[in-house]
Amino acid sequence: MLAGEHGYAAQKAMEILVALGKIYGAERLIEIRSAQISGVSYANLGEEGLEFLLKLAEDGKVRVPTTLNPCGMDLEEWAEMGVPEDFADKQLKVIEAYLKLGIEPTLTCTPYLAGNIPGLGDHVAWSESSAVIYANSVLGARTNREGGPSALAAAIAGRTPLYGLHLDENRAPTMLIRAPRISSELEASALGYRVGRMLGSGVPFFKGLGAVSRDQLKALGAGLASSGGIALFHVEGITPEAHRYSGMHAEEEIEVTEKDLREEIELLSESLEDPDLIFIGCPHASIEELTELYLLLGGRRIGRRLWVFASRAVKAQAEKIGLLEKLEELGVKVYCDTCPVVAPLRRLGVKTIITNSSKAAYYLRNIHGVRVQLKPLQELVEDAVR
Amino acid sequence: MRIVLEGRVIREGRAEGEALATRQPISFYGGVDPETGRIIERGHELEGEVIADKILVFPYGKGSTVGSYILLRLRRRGLAPKAIVNQRCEPIIAVGAIIAEIPCVDEVDISVISRGDIVKVEGARVEVWKRRQSP
Numbered sequence: 001m002l003a004g005e006h007g008y009a010a011q012k013a014m015e016i017l018v019a020l021g022k023i024y025g026a027e028r029l030i031e032i033r034s035a036q037i038s039g040v041s042y043a044n045l046g047e048e049g050l051e052f053l054l055k056l057a058e059d060g061k062v063r064v065p066t067t068l069n070p071c072g073m074d075l076e077e078w079a080e081m082g083v084p085e086d087f088a089d090k091q092l093k094v095i096e097a098y099l100k101l102g103i104e105p106t107l108t109c110t111p112y113l114a115g116n117i118p119g120l121g122d123h124v125a126w127s128e129s130s131a132v133i134y135a136n137s138v139l140g141a142r143t144n145r146e147g148g149p150s151a152l153a154a155a156i157a158g159r160t161p162l163y164g165l166h167l168d169e170n171r172a173p174t175m176l177i178r179a180p181r182i183s184s185e186l187e188a189s190a191l192g193y194r195v196g197r198m199l200g201s202g203v204p205f206f207k208g209l210g211a212v213s214r215d216q217l218k219a220l221g222a223g224l225a226s227s228g229g230i231a232l233f234h235v236e237g238i239t240p241e242a243h244r245y246s247g248m249h250a251e252e253e254i255e256v257t258e259k260d261l262r263e264e265i266e267l268l269s270e271s272l273e274d275p276d277l278i279f280i281g282c283p284h285a286s287i288e289e290l291t292e293l294y295l296l297l298g299g300r301r302i303g304r305r306l307w308v309f310a311s312r313a314v315k316a317q318a319e320k321i322g323l324l325e326k327l328e329e330l331g332v333k334v335y336c337d338t339c340p341v342v343a344p345l346r347r348l349g350v351k352t353i354i355t356n357s358s359k360a361a362y363y364l365r366n367i368h369g370v371r372v373q374l375k376p377l378q379e380l381v382e383d384a385v386r
Numbered sequence: 387m388r389i390v391l392e393g394r395v396i397r398e399g400r401a402e403g404e405a406l407a408t409r410q411p412i413s414f415y416g417g418v419d420p421e422t423g424r425i426i427e428r429g430h431e432l433e434g435e436v437i438a439d440k441i442l443v444f445p446y447g448k449g450s451t452v453g454s455y456i457l458l459r460l461r462r463r464g465l466a467p468k469a470i471v472n473q474r475c476e477p478i479i480a481v482g483a484i485i486a487e488i489p490c491v492d493e494v495d496i497s498v499i500s501r502g503d504i505v506k507v508e509g510a511r512v513e514v515w516k517r518r519q520s521p
Contacts, residue, residue, distance in 0.1 A: 012484065012485065015397075015484050016480070016481055016484050016485075019396050019397070019475075019480045019481075019484060020477055020480065020481075022394065022396070023396075023474075023475055023476065023477065023480060023492075038451075039451075039452070039455070044452055044455070045455060046420075046455065046459055047459075048455065048458045048459040048461075048462045049455045049458065049459075051462070052455075052458055052485055127451070147451025147452075147454060147477060147478065147481060148451060148452075148454075148455075149451075149454050149455075149481045149485060150451075150477060150481055153481075
């Protein structure tokens, strides 16, 4: 493949994998079960990124099931979202290139809620930091924190260099975190954000969280991965590899209190009276979150823009059980394929946002210069019906 | 004075040019302007310098993985460095050099290379002609 006998795409892919293997001292390449590719929004790729993908798509094909991160717009309802036509044209070309490479257009940061569900011990090559940390921690699969091009290279070659989190020795906790009980996705994401910021890297082992839900684990991971370079965590009694380390005495220990969480939320948040947009779904919402939203609304119609971002798979589930229709009747809009972080937000005229995700707050402020207030789902719903 | 260094090939190639050297890591996403090739990171010791057609010498890359695509953008616009010499290459720079087809070598003792030296990169070999010290 490296010599080019399989074409340009295979050669470039192998060149990337061999270079990474060299940098990290990997002994060999191992086969992977799936890949998840980031770098889909035209807003980030630009014209040159698009050209590169088109060139790869001329003779390239992925060898393993491969899913795609969100792009810059809902593919069906981009006009309604307010996405300009010139952007939409370019975005569709990006998606076509990925389709030609044989990639499923799942367009979600939660591939594990859309059919790409690796098992315990499976080697995969995923990009998208919140999906990487979920795959490693909650599913017990094994992936390094890939970038878009390196995950794509692994998908085309069907292999990845054996180093880092693919190896047992790098999956052990490096820090014990004593945490308070968590009661919402917002608290979970704030805990993640704080610990990520304090650690920077490494593998935290959480104690004291109580009975956390799958959605809270999703929020915790997204927080850890956005403020730090963290790609794996364990939760005592909950995550699949935690029992291996239950007797372990971490050399260092950090305590996080409820007060710390409140401070962390304040740090990322400012007070907003009249937000342009209220949204949930960073990372993309699950069917459970949609149900909770519906229950909290209690039949009340919303009085301002409330958007939910979810995968098309989750939206289809909601439609099947009649939940989507009920939410839409109350004025809630469920968008797919995109999220506020990767959409051309300023061009949609959105400058102030209320949401329940620390990750979203961090990126919206830093990349888009948007003003953000963080609130738990319960309070955010009350703002929306006002 | 000529110094010959032996490194490790990240992306094969040969190039010769004037060194733009720094001891600080470089972030291509947000730190280099893809429209002009100018380093725009606030407070960076090379802030304001243009990297186009230089042999860019720095310890390693930092920041977002989108940085790989920025190297590609620079190359397509004719604003890329002629070659990259790193102390310890990491994935952002390695992937960027490969997709943008910029010769790249690492595991080089970059402390012996100064700004303005003439540097020739040929595979793993890095030849440095020291600029004459000003009197």
